[in-house]
Amino acid sequence: MDLKIYITQDDTEILDYITDAGIEHDNDNVDRIFTFLLSDSYNLVIYFSEEGDKGFILFKIADIKKNLSEITNLKSILKELQANTKQNIIRMAIEQVEQMEMLGMAAEIFKDGRL
Numbered sequence: 001m002d003l004k005i006y007i008t009q010d011d012t013e014i015l016d017y018i019t020d021a022g023i024e025h026d027n028d029n030v031d032r033i034f035t036f037l038l039s040d041s042y043n044l045v046i047y048f049s050e051e052g053d054k055g056f057i058l059f060k061i062a063d064i065k066k067n068l069s070e071i072t073n074l075k076s077i078l079k080e081l082q083a084n085t086k087q088n089i090i091r092m093a094i095e096q097v098e099q100m101e102m103l104g105m106a107a108e109i110f111k112d113g114r115l
Contacts, residue, residue, distance in 0.1 A: 003070065003073055004062065004067045005059055005060065005061055005070055005073060005074055005077070006058070006059060006060040006062065006068050007057065007058065007059055007060075007062075007077075008057070008058050008061070009055060009056065009057050009058075011056050013058075014045060014056040014057075014058045015056070017038075017043075017045075017058065018034060018036075018045055019032065020038070020079075021036050021038045021043070023036065023045075025047065028047055028049060028054070029049055031046075031047060031048060031049050031088075031089040032046075032047040032049075032089075033035060033045070033047075033089065033092055033093050034047075034097055035065070035096045035100070039063060040062070040063050040065065041060050041061060041062045041063070041064060042060070042061045042064040042071070043058065043059070043060050043061075044058070044059040044060075044074065044093060044096065044097065045057070045058050045059075046089060046090070046093050048070055048087070048089065050087075053085075059074055059077070061074065064104075065091075065103075068104045069096050070103065071097060071100055071101045071104060074097055075094060075097050075101065078090055078093055078094045078097060079094065082094065
């Protein structure tokens with residue numbers, strides 16, 4: 001399977017990236033999710049606050065307009081991660097991705113003039 005999803009856990013790279021997007025991470029003691037569009041890329045950042053697992057993970061789908069189908073692959077990756085970690089924050093990330101998936105489907109429907 002040829003995925004068009006960039007994934008990294010490099011905290012320095014991710015902090016620089018979210019700062020460029022105007023997002024401020026100011027609390028290391030709380031799990032957080034950031035979703036945003038930047039330069040036509042859909043970005044999902046998860047911050048894990050738990051000791052021993054502290055840090056970020058970034059999922060980026062470049063050119064989301066052309067690669068909207070990758071949302072389904074991202075959801076699959078997150079479900080697999082959830083099965084292995086059983087963390088509530090992953091469930092919330094899946095919900096964010098599902099919202100984007102619904103918005104993308106709605107945009108396609110309206111673009112094509114179908115209802």
